[in-house]
Each structure stands twice: as C-alpha cells, then as structure tokens.
Amino acid sequence: MIQTYAHQKLLHETRLDLKTLETMFTNLITFGTNCSPFESEVIVEKAKEVFAIGDHAEGNILQPGQMIWTALDMNEPPGKPLHACKLRRIILAHIKPKEDAEVRRQYNRSAKRQQQINRMAVEAQEQQALLSQEDLAEILDTDVRTIRRDIQDLRKQGISVPTRGQQKDIGPGVTHRVQAITLFLEEKEPVEIARIIKHSLTAVERYIDTFCRVVYCQRRFRNNLKTALVVGVSVHTVNTYLGLHTDACEDPTYRERIAEIEARGRVYYKHVDFKKKHGPNSGRKI
Structure with missing residues (x-):
C-alpha cells in the first residue's frame, strides 16, 4: 500500500499524541502517588499491556x-x-x-x-x-x-x-520454578539444578534472576503489587517467592545465599534504573 504524504503526516501526529498522553499519564502517577519516574513508567507500560494499546495493541502483543x-x-x-x-x-x-x-x-x-x-x-x-x-x-x-x-x-x-x-x-503443588529456587537456596548451582529437575539451564537461571529481583524490590517497596509490576511477574509469583525467602531467612544455614540473592537483585535494579535515567532518550523532550 502506497502511503500519501497526508497519511504519513497523520500517522506522525498520532504517534506524537500517544507520546504526549503517555508522558501526561506518567507525570500524573509520579506526582499523584509519589512514585519514582521509573515506577511510573512501569505502571504506564503495564496499563498499555492490559488495555492492549500502543506497542501492546492486538497483533503486536x-x-x-x-x-x-x-x-x-x-x-x-x-x-x-x-x-x-x-x-x-x-x-x-x-x-x-x-x-x-x-x-x-x-x-x-x-x-x-x-x-x-x-x-x-x-x-x-x-x-x-x-x-x-x-x-x-x-x-x-x-x-x-x-x-x-x-x-x-x-x-x-x-x-x-x-x-x-x-x-x-x-490442590496446589510444587512447580518447576519452586523446586529450582528451593535447590538454589540449598546452595545448589544452576547447572546442578537443571540436571536434577531435568530442566533447561536457561530457564533455571531465569527463575533465579527473577527470584532475586523480587526479593530486592520487595525490600525496597514493601508492596507486593508494586514489586510484581516492576519485576514483570504476577502477584501470585511474588507471593510464592517471598514465602520461600521468608522460610529461608529463618534458617541460619542460608545466610550467605540470602546475602547473595539481595546483592544480585540490587545489581539488576540499579542497572535497569540507570538505563531508564541515562538511556538514549534521556534529556529529550517528548
């Protein structure tokens, strides 16, 4: 389909309007709920996903x-x-x-x-x-x-x-991810965990990374829903992981692993926050 200049201009204006609305929504959340700009952007992105708009419109989701x-x-x-x-x-x-x-x-x-x-x-x-x-x-x-x-x-x-x-x-039972995290807390390394549960190493490493991020974000926000939004997982997953973390904290033998988990979560969060603040679009007025 050949696009005319008028059509291209209309698409351009539509994109600008969307960006303006996104910025307005982000600012409303930031100043209205005392969230950080990073948290506000996450909420806006999740809202777009829920309502299937923007990058999450049907066909792109x-x-x-x-x-x-x-x-x-x-x-x-x-x-x-x-x-x-x-x-x-x-x-x-x-x-x-x-x-x-x-x-x-x-x-x-x-x-x-x-x-x-x-x-x-x-x-x-x-x-x-x-x-x-x-x-x-x-x-x-x-x-x-x-x-x-x-x-x-x-x-x-x-x-x-x-x-x-x-x-x-x-009723509810143990899933692969819960089993993987339990073994990780028991000082098992990802390669060994993958072998024990016959799961891919890639998936096991993803479970562990997500677990560390959940633990750190919950310590920072003290809010399960906000943690779920920032990490990009369900509240159910957050609750499950926090339950495992709480149980582990009560056992002194897991002390070193708990410290490692929080350190890994902190590194991830700071990395993402830095990208948000200093990415290619930082300083650009939308």
Whole structure:
C-alpha cells in the first residue's frame, strides 16, 4: 500500500499524541502517588499491556512462540456444564526455542514435552485459568494418554502440574520454578539444578534472576503489587517467592545465599534504573 504524504503526516501526529498522553499519564502517577519516574513508567507500560494499546495493541502483543488460548476460569467448580463455565483468554508460551531445544538435546523429546506442559499449565494458572489435559493434548498435538503419563512422571519428580483435574483433586503443588529456587537456596548451582529437575539451564537461571529481583524490590517497596509490576511477574509469583525467602531467612544455614540473592537483585535494579535515567532518550523532550 502506497502511503500519501497526508497519511504519513497523520500517522506522525498520532504517534506524537500517544507520546504526549503517555508522558501526561506518567507525570500524573509520579506526582499523584509519589512514585519514582521509573515506577511510573512501569505502571504506564503495564496499563498499555492490559488495555492492549500502543506497542501492546492486538497483533503486536504476542512474542515468538506464544499463542492465545481459551481456558476455563480457575474458580469454576468441577461438574459444571462447559457451556455455562466462565472462560478466560490467556497467552501461553507454546514454544521457547532455546530452552526447549536445550532440554531435547540433553535429555529427550519426552522431557521437552514435560517442560512445555508444566510451563503452560503454570502460565495459565497465573492468568487465573486452568488448562485441561485435553487442552494440553490439542496444543502439543498428542493424545490425552500421553499427557496423563507425562503428568504422572512429573509428579514422581515432585512436580505437581496445575491442570484442571489435578488442581481440583489435589490442590496446589510444587512447580518447576519452586523446586529450582528451593535447590538454589540449598546452595545448589544452576547447572546442578537443571540436571536434577531435568530442566533447561536457561530457564533455571531465569527463575533465579527473577527470584532475586523480587526479593530486592520487595525490600525496597514493601508492596507486593508494586514489586510484581516492576519485576514483570504476577502477584501470585511474588507471593510464592517471598514465602520461600521468608522460610529461608529463618534458617541460619542460608545466610550467605540470602546475602547473595539481595546483592544480585540490587545489581539488576540499579542497572535497569540507570538505563531508564541515562538511556538514549534521556534529556529529550517528548
């Protein structure tokens, strides 16, 4: 499609208006709630994501490997007719090429599929939905019996996959990320953790980094919601990680690891804050 000068000018003006509104919203949050400019920008970005505007408009919201799926609301009781159940539109990381390929090479295709099952089930749960075994079978192009066998294998490893059937029958359980953080607190290194839980090293390192950021930001803000917004995770994840941190703080054997966690979180936060203040757009009037 050939764009005329008038059309290009209109697009340019629209972008300027959006930037002006973003700046106004950021300033309102900064001066109205006593948040720092960095925190205000995070809130604005999350608002854009929630309302699917700006960079998060439909068509741009999905990252490579992600997909949109419709699942049952996690509060729907068992036995209720499907047509009467509340549904949620959720985003799932169907494929994470680097992590999934890493597990497939080091272990096998079954381990890769189990990683995908656990990852998507947890993502759904964090979006207040629960996938069924039928959902997972459809997404992964396999049969329900295979999914059921994979879930049983994960349970033997101490991992409880939060699917609809599992959650309603046995309640919440331990996920890969919780198991990884628990082992990290026990002085295990990422490579060893990945080997123990048959998970990708990339994913394990991401869990640990996120955990450290949550701990540091919570110490700084004393607010679970604000911590979740700044780190970019769900409040459920923040609560889970803080619970693990609290338990570890009560055990003197974890003292050195706790100090390391807070140091790593501080480095990340200062790095991001520096980029916000001194990035390529700093000092530029919008």
